[in-house]
Structure formats: C-alpha cells, structure tokens
Amino acid sequence: MEGIEIVFLWHAVASWTWDAQDETCGICRMAFDGCCPDCKLPGDDCPLIWGACNHAFHLHCILKWINSQTPQAHCPMCRREWQFKE
Numbered sequence: 001m002e003g004i005e006i007v008f009l010w011h012a013v014a015s016w017t018w019d020a021q022d023e024t025c026g027i028c029r030m031a032f033d034g035c036c037p038d039c040k041l042p043g044d045d046c047p048l049i050w051g052a053c054n055h056a057f058h059l060h061c062i063l064k065w066i067n068s069q070t071p072q073a074h075c076p077m078c079r080r081e082w083q084f085k086e
C-alpha cells in the first residue's frame with residue numbers, strides 16, 4: 001500500500017512541474033517547480049526562459065546574470081554566448 005501511495009504522489013507532483021531538462025536553476029539552484037529567490041510564489045510571475053544552448057533558468061535569474069556580465073553574457077552552465085531561444 002505504501003508503495004502505491006508514493007507512486008501516486010510522484011505523478012501528482014510531476015504533472016504540474018515545468019517541462020525542463022534540468023530540475024534546478026543553474027544560477028540560484030532552486031527547483032524549476034519553485035521560483036527564484038526574489039519571488040515568493042512560483043508560476044507565471046516567475047517564468048522559465050531557455051537560451052539558444054537549451055539551458056533553462058528562471059527569467060529573473062538570467063536577467064540578473066546578464067546584467068552582471070556586460071557587455072557579453074555567457075551561459076552559466078556551458079559558457080556559450082548567451083542568446084535567448086527564439
């Protein structure tokens with residue numbers, strides 16, 4: 001019985017998580033099904049954003065990162081030149 005319950009809970013949680021490659025943001029290390037440290041509630045107000053390199057981050061995290069990396073930002077994960085995915 002206990003095993004069935006755990007599987008059910010896992011599915012319930014997985015159904016509303018973001019469809020992301022990695023489960024945590026590479027900048028703030030917070031889970032993608034949560035929000036960045038600057039936000040209180042996960043969801044549309046704290047969206048995920050993908051780069052051309054296919055790494056995903058919280059929008060707020062990557063914006064802060066880009067602003068600290070002027071003039072050219074690089075992906076914190078793979079160090080490729082950062083571009084937002086079209």
Ligand SMILES: [Zn+2]
Pocket residue numbers: 025026027028029030035036037057058061
């Ligand atoms: Zn983040």
Ligand SMILES: [Zn+2]
Pocket residue numbers: 035036037038039045046047058060061
């Ligand atoms: Zn945020």
Ligand SMILES: [Zn+2]
Pocket residue numbers: 051053054055075076077078079080
């Ligand atoms: Zn990358």
